[in-house]
Amino acid sequence: QVQLVETGGGLVQAGGSLKLSCAASISILTANTMAWYRQAPGKQRELVARASIGGSANYLDSVKGRFTISRDNAKNTVYLQMDSLKPEDTAIYSCNAVISGRIYWGQGTQVTVSS
Numbered sequence: 001q002v003q004l005v006e007t008g009g010g011l012v013q014a015g016g017s018l019k020l021s022c023a024a025s026i027s028i029l030t031a032n033t034m035a036w037y038r039q040a041p042g043k044q045r046e047l048v049a050r051a052s053i054g055g056s057a058n059y060l061d062s063v064k065g066r067f068t069i070s071r072d073n074a075k076n077t078v079y080l081q082m083d084s085l086k087p088e089d090t091a092i093y094s095c096n097a098v099i100s101g102r103i104y105w106g107q108g109t110q111v112t113v114s115s
Contacts, residue, residue: 001025002024002025002026002097002099002102002104003024003025003106004022004023004024004025004095004096004097004104004105004106004107005022005023005025005106005107006020006021006022006093006094006095006106006107006108006109007020007021007023007109008020008021008109009093009109009110009111010110010111010112011112011113011114012085012111012112012113012114013113013114014085014086014087014113014114014115015084015085016085016113017081017082017083017084017085018082018085018111019079019080019081019082020036020079020080020082020093020095020109020111021077021078021079022034022036022077022078022079022080022095022097022106023075023076023077024076024077024078024097024104025076026076026099027073027076028071028073028076028077028078028097028099029073030053030099030100031053031071031097031098031099032052032053032098032099033050033051033052033053033096033097033098034050034051034069034071034078034095034096034097035047035048035049035050035051035069035078035095035096035097036048036049036050036069036078036080036093036094036095036096037093037094037096038089038091038092038093038094038111039091039092039094039108040088040090040091040092043091045094046060047060048060048063048067048080048093049063049067049068049069049080050069051069051070051071051078057069062088063082063089066082066083066084066085067080067081067082067083068080068081068083069081078095078097080093082111085111085113086113087113087114087115088113089111089113090111090112090113091111092108092109092110092111093108093109093110093111094106094107094108094109
């Protein structure tokens with residue numbers, strides 16, 4: 001069974017930074033996409049950032065220029081560097097992987113940004 005384990009969440013003041021990690025239990029070398037989603041209370045889940053196998057990345061408009069997604073295939077890990085955090089970034093952040101046509105999710109990690 002494939003597992004995705006997120007770490008790095010926590011409480012940070014506005015303007016601060018956090019780096020999330022998502023470690024996969026299998027190789028992500030052939031993963032079509034590795035992505036981060038988030039869901040704030042009372043809101044729908046939204047795609048924050050996605051890294052494709054070809055090296056391209058796309059971002060939610062509101063995080064462009066502040067967040068950076070990267071994948072380390074050798075470590076089977078995808079990262080989300082979050083800078084200049086805002087209170088509206090507060091949410092549960094979940095890792096998502098599409099590997100061999102199947103979709104996998106992590107359990108999520110809480111990110112709270114205080115004003």
